[in-house]
Amino acid sequence: MQRRRFLAVTLGCCAALPRIAAARQSAPGQTLRVALIGHSGQGDYGHGVDRVWAQIRGARVVAIADADPAGLAAAGQRTGGVRGFADYRAMLAEVKPDVVAVCPRHAHEHRDMIVGALDGGARGVYVEKPFVRTCAEADQVVALARRTGTSLAVAHRNRYHPALPVLQKYLADGTLGRILEIRARGKEDQRGGGQDLWVLGGHLFNVATLFTGAPTACSATIQQQGHPATRSDVHEGDEGVGLIAGDEVHARFDTQRGIPIFYDSKKALGSAAAGFGLQIFCERGVVDLRMDIEPLVHVREGHPFIPDTTPRAWIPLTSAGPGVPETVPGLSKRILDHVAAVEDLLACLGSGREPLCGPTPASETVEMTQAVFASFAAGGPVTMPLTTRTWPLTREPIV
Template identity: 40%
Template sequence: MGIEYATYRGTYRAGVIGHTGRGNYGHGLDAAFVGLPDVQLVAVADPDDEGREEAVGRTGAERSYADYREMLAQENLDLVAIGPRWLDQHEAITIATAEAGVKAIYAEKPIAPSLEAADRMLAACDKNGVKISYAHQNRAYPAQALVREHLASGKLGRLRVIRAFGKQDRRGGGMDLLVLGTHMLDLMRHFAGDAHWCHAHVTRNGRDATAEDVETAAEEGGLIAGDDVIAQYGFDSGVLGSYECGRAGDGGGSPYFRMEVCGTDGVLAFWSSPDSPIYAFP
C-alpha cells in the first residue's frame, strides 16, 4: 500500500534553511515561498550571523535561528526550502526535516554526493510521508512547456532522440554533468520518462580517464572524473538521449547550454533560459 498524503487547507507555515559561506541559499531558494498565496514564511535558519540577518531582510521571515534543528523543533513547519549548494550538508538536513513532521521539501540540486546518500534521503521522506521536489525549474519555462505540448499533440511525430549539451566552460566533464547536467537529465525524463540504461565515454586531456583521474568535486560534490563526457541513455519506445559536456576553446557559457528534441516529423531546439526562443527544423 502506498503512502497517503494528507490534504491541507489554510495557511502553510514555511521555513528556509541556508548556510552562508557554504552554499548560501542556492539559486535564490530563500525566496521560493515569498509572496505565495496561503503561505506564511515564519523562519529562517543560517549559522552565519550576517547571512542570517540578510536573509531575514530578503524574505521578511518573522524569526531566525542559528541552528536549523532548533527551527524545526520550534516552528511546526509545513514547508521547508533547503538552500545550500554544498552537498555534504544535504543528507543530514533533509533527513532531519523529513523527521520533523513537515509536509513538503523544496531543495537545491544536486541531490547528494553519492547514490547511497540519496537513497537514505528519499527513504526518510517516504517513511514520513513527505513530498520532496528539487529545483529543476526548467520544466516550467515557456519553451520547454511548448515542446511538451508538441510531443503530446503529435506535431513532432514519434519522439526519437533528445540531445543535450552543457555549458562547456571550465567545469566541462564530470563537474558540468553534476551541477548542470541534472537540469538536462530532468528534462529528458520530463519528455521521455525514466531511462533504462546508460553508457558513457569519459576522457581527460584527450585520453581515456582512469581511476587515477578521480577527484572530489568542488562544494563537497562527491567523486567526479574527466574534462569531457559523452553519455547516452535509453528510454521506452527506442528513444535515445545524449548529453555532451566538454571544455570549449572560447571558454564556453550559456550559449552552449541547450537541448534538441528530435521527432520523426521535425526537430525543436531551445536553450536553458526562461526567455529562450524555440527553433524548429524539418
C-alpha cells in the first residue's frame, strides 16, 4: 500500500469555485494577513483556533476581535500584542484581512461572523465546529462563499487525516469485502444525548459519509431518563446550539450507497477507554476509528459476526498502509493543532477546489444533526435533503 499525499488529495465532492478577483489575490510569496474573531465567555477561541497560525508558514495574525474586554486583553497577549477590536465588524472593515478565523466554540454567532468575513472580502475562512445551527444558515453561508469565490473550511480535524484516503483505497480494493454498516457512538459523557449529538456528532458524520455517500433519510428516537422524550423535554442546549432534547439518542441514516449509518449516545455511558468513534463492519473484517487518537485507524480481519477461536489482532492502518509504522512526523500534533486543516485551506486559495472539509461536507454534518431532531419531531422517518431548513424543534406539542 503506497502512502498517499494528503495536502493535495481531494476527497468527496470538489466542485469548482469561481476564481477570486485579481484585486483580492496576494502576490507570490506575500504573507497572508490573518484576523481572529473570538468571544470570551461565549465559546472563547475554540480548541486552539487562535494558536495554530504561529505554526503556519506564510501567514501572520494582524488583528483580533473579542467583545469581552478582559478576553480581548488576554488574547492580545497570546498573539503578540496585535491590534485589538471590541467589534469584529469594525475589525473586518478596517483591516481587510486575507484570511479570517471564526474561533468561538459556541455556534450561535457563527453565521453572522462568517457572513461578515465573506462580505468583507476575505479569501479564506476557517471555522470552529459546529459549523452553523441550521440548514438554512448553512445554505446562506455556502451560497455566499461560492458567489464570492471564498475558500471556506470547518474544523472537523479528522477529515484531514492522511490515513483516510489510504483506508478508502484499502476498502475499495475489496480486502474486507463489502461494507455492511457503520456504527458511531458519541463521547457519552455528561453531555450524552442531544448535546453530544450537536457538539461531537458532526466529527463522526463527517468521516462516516466518506464511505457511504450522502444521507437520504433518517429515523431517530430520543429518550429522557429512560422514557420517550416529550415536548416538555425540549430545552435550550448549551454552547449556542439552539433547542435540543434528550439524554439518549438513537438514529439510523440511509445513504446513497445503501450502507446504513447508526448513531448512538447516552449520557454518562462513555469512558476514556471507549466510546467516541465509529466502526465500519464489512463482510470479512472490521475497521475501527477512534477520534482524536493516534493511530486513528485499526483493522481486524475476519467475519465480524462469527466467533473465532483464534485471536484476531487489531492492526494499525497508517498513511503508509496497514501494519506499516506512520511516516508523517508529528502527525498527531498536526491534526489536533489544526495545522493540516489550515494548510489545506491555504492551498485551496485561488485553486478552484474546496477544502477537504469545505462547504459541502460541513453542511452535511449540520443536516444530519438536524435530521435526528426532525425525525423525533415528526414521529417517524424523514427524507433528506430536509424540506424544512430551519429549527426542527419548538416547544409546541410534538406529534
